[in-house]
Amino acid sequence: MKNQTYYVYILASKKNGTLYIGVTNNLIRRILEHKEKIIKGFPEKYEIDKLVYYETYDYINEAIKREKVLKEWNRKWKINLIEKINMEWKDLFYDIASKEEIESMKKFIYFREEEKSKS
Numbered sequence: 001m002k003n004q005t006y007y008v009y010i011l012a013s014k015k016n017g018t019l020y021i022g023v024t025n026n027l028i029r030r031i032l033e034h035k036e037k038i039i040k041g042f043p044e045k046y047e048i049d050k051l052v053y054y055e056t057y058d059y060i061n062e063a064i065k066r067e068k069v070l071k072e073w074n075r076k077w078k079i080n081l082i083e084k085i086n087m088e089w090k091d092l093f094y095d096i097a098s099k100e101e102i103e104s105m106k107k108f109i110y111f112r113e114e115e116k117s118k119s
Helices: 027-035 060-072 075-085 099-118
Strands: 006-012 019-024 050-057
Touching (some): 019 060, 019 075, 050 060
């Protein structure tokens, strides 16, 4: 029985822009955290919040291994990978998440952040 799905994802600031590669067990939550600037650091600084590519894995070790491999690739290979499935560099987030899912997740994220700030 499959318990969890893991994701390796690529974000971009714009078409052919700055790229960021990450891994998560909840793609909608993670991308929304990037879009809402909850996650501080490189993606926030360079406004990298457009989901342009992702892959799914059944096991976290496979996802982490793939993330590390992709991070070692040269830029051209990464661009070719993205353009294989997303030639226009469309933000795929809105294809995988409904408005209801987005609003529900936003509430969860902000509630969690509020609770963190209390402790």
